[in-house]
Amino acid sequence: MSTDSGLGLQSASRQGREPTSLRLILTLSLAGLLSGIIIVSVYEATLPTITAYQARMLREAVFQVLPRVTQSQRLVWRDGTLIAKDAEEKGEAAVFGGYDAGGNLVGYAIPSAGPGFQDTITLLYGYLPGSRKIVGMEVLDSRETPGLGDKIYKDAAFVGEFKDLAVDPEVRAVKRGTGSAANEVDAITGATISSKAVVRIINEGNARWLPRLDAGG
Amino acid sequence: MPTSKPDAYQEFIKGLWRDNPVFAQVLGMCPMLAVTNSAVNALAMGGATFFVLVASSFLVSSLKRWIPKQVRISTYVIIIATFVTVIDYSLQALLPAIHKELGAFIPLIVVNCMILGRQESFASRHSIGLAVIDALGMAVGFLFALLALGSVREILGNGTWLGLDLFGPNFEPWVIMVLPPGGFLTLGLLLLLFSWLAERRQKLAERLAEMEVEGT
Numbered sequence: 001m002s003t004d005s006g007l008g009l010q011s012a013s014r015q016g017r018e019p020t021s022l023r024l025i026l027t028l029s030l031a032g033l034l035s036g037i038i039i040v041s042v043y044e045a046t047l048p049t050i051t052a053y054q055a056r057m058l059r060e061a062v063f064q065v066l067p068r069v070t071q072s073q074r075l076v077w078r079d080g081t082l083i084a085k086d087a088e089e090k091g092e093a094a095v096f097g098g099y100d101a102g103g104n105l106v107g108y109a110i111p112s113a114g115p116g117f118q119d120t121i122t123l124l125y126g127y128l129p130g131s132r133k134i135v136g137m138e139v140l141d142s143r144e145t146p147g148l149g150d151k152i153y154k155d156a157a158f159v160g161e162f163k164d165l166a167v168d169p170e171v172r173a174v175k176r177g178t179g180s181a182a183n184e185v186d187a188i189t190g191a192t193i194s195s196k197a198v199v200r201i202i203n204e205g206n207a208r209w210l211p212r213l214d215a216g217g
Numbered sequence: 218m219p220t221s222k223p224d225a226y227q228e229f230i231k232g233l234w235r236d237n238p239v240f241a242q243v244l245g246m247c248p249m250l251a252v253t254n255s256a257v258n259a260l261a262m263g264g265a266t267f268f269v270l271v272a273s274s275f276l277v278s279s280l281k282r283w284i285p286k287q288v289r290i291s292t293y294v295i296i297i298a299t300f301v302t303v304i305d306y307s308l309q310a311l312l313p314a315i316h317k318e319l320g321a322f323i324p325l326i327v328v329n330c331m332i333l334g335r336q337e338s339f340a341s342r343h344s345i346g347l348a349v350i351d352a353l354g355m356a357v358g359f360l361f362a363l364l365a366l367g368s369v370r371e372i373l374g375n376g377t378w379l380g381l382d383l384f385g386p387n388f389e390p391w392v393i394m395v396l397p398p399g400g401f402l403t404l405g406l407l408l409l410l411f412s413w414l415a416e417r418r419q420k421l422a423e424r425l426a427e428m429e430v431e432g433t
Binding site: 032057 | 302311
């Protein structure tokens, strides 16, 4: 064996120039594992603060999506009827009843969530049972594409579509300028998926809650 | 590489001016243009990037011996993405209003090429101390650039700075400055200013050298 190859072998083993595939897989797995542990612990540590903030924002948004409302009450569906319940319970869906100054029911604020273009979109919309109309919509949480998908809450024209919207037979998103029916929403140009996601999330909320509200409200 | 004091000082100061990530290297343009419509947003984005860059450089430099070079980029990305997720959740818990304003741009710090660039070209080849100093300099330089852009755009486009009203009620804001075109406009002008200053300094140095030659 020549001196040259001997030196080459030595430097190769010292620098790890040709590590085995096993070592590569192990390195990446270890990095992924550690990363996962860190992310989960940070998630667990920040979760209480984040949920508390979101709950507060949700309560404030009730007054944005329902007109002339001065007080709200959290309502849950139990045993075929709506009952007032303030304490939150994991996995239990709730709506908010909105009341005017005289204590009369104005409408309901319904939270609903579903997949958007990138991540879950959480929104709240106001529903008037008397006229069966949606009178306001606010996106609470979303990660849609900046400049395109985020128009679902930044574009005043799109948000305005939900100020007077019939829920029967169901809400539909149509191409801008083609729809004028009471249950049709003009989708945002360049953000059709996000627009349709908002409409789908509202329809899912309607399917879950409208029969209950009409029966138990 | 010697770690003498002037060397470390140079590594720090180069990120601020000569190799400024924005004005000299023109890196990290996506967050640069997108979130600098106000000084507060610029500060928050600069702070988040600061944390991610310094923490990643520290970790990459400490682990460089154990990372096989075939999987180094993937490992760097895992490290960077972990820190980005940490800062994402922390901002959401501590500063929810700013988190909502920055929205999707916080997760997008992962793909800020300035950060990966520092790992590949500096942190993976130098000692922990130098890597951290380099990251500090680059991060402060990036923060400075973001703040410069954000301040110009907020002052002209909104008449305020960090939320403070500057000109009173008679000021007519240049709305275009807080919109995307204002970002390009301001960045172009700042790049121009930066190159002009750099050129002037170079000419000055040349003239000094000439004078020395004539003098001897």
